[in-house]
Amino acid sequence: MNTKTAFITGTTSGFGLAIANRLASLGYNIIITGRRRERLDKVADDVCSHYGVEVLPLCFDVRDREACRKAVDSLPEHWQQIDLLINNAGLAAGSTPVQEGDMDDWERMIDTNVKGLLYISRFVIPLMVRRKSGHIINISSIAGVEVYPSGNVYCATKHAVNAITKGMRIDLLKENIKVSSIAPGAAETEFSLVRFHGDQDKADAVYKGIVPLNAEDIADTVEFIVTRPPHVNINDILLTPARQANTYLYNRDN
Ligand code: NDP
């Protein structure tokens, strides 16, 4: 069996961390990324010793176009054979009506969720095209399907991810590259803590009275997508907690 290689962005916590472990458990060699070097190196050591696969940690900010270029350009020959790209790194910053929005928060979200995803894709996809083979999974959100109060710019970035996913699927059809997306609803990771700038009470309130999704649920979804036979592409999967009906309607009763 040929060992496959996956490039996963944002693996220092949450979905990316769970996906990295899951793909390693399936035998993938993995390229992992994030800005927090200590965490990244620890993930690399843990995954490597636990699963015995090769792990390459690359510490950089996806908002930095040249850093993205350098990271991909620096890949040794055998790491350039990327079978699977998971565009996961992303965030929400703030939750305020548009007329009160913090423009620095807006820029962080747009630069990370949209431009960062594009930069990484632009540098990795040619490596797939060269081999006429590959699979891209973009981590979108239910916020890419519906807008919710004070979700404005975050929702816009995830709507953009969905448009980019569709565009990739069209442009990469003749290159034998599959393109999928996963759109989770509320999932408990560091997401809300980041969104509320470290306010733990506000973050906890998001999940009050529901059992949220967790990172393993997203890793399960990735595993399902990547274990389909070659003739099948899973286009998009939207999953929510059982107690979530849409972006803003939850059953928080007992
Ligand atoms: P976490 O905050 O737990 O993880 C986010 C990851 O992205 C971290 O590893 C972080 O690493 C990385 N990241 C953030 N900004 C950058 C950057 N500028 N450069 C490089 N890496 C970056 O959140 P989740 O796991 O929940 O989020 C993962 C994805 O899932 C995001 O795209 C999010 O929008 C999406 N999502 C989340 C949902 C949820 O409810 N949790 C639901 C739907 C979608 P580091 O800080 O080390 O750079």
Ligand code: 8X3
């Ligand atoms: C995160 C899920 O509903 O908080 O993408 O926007 S939501």
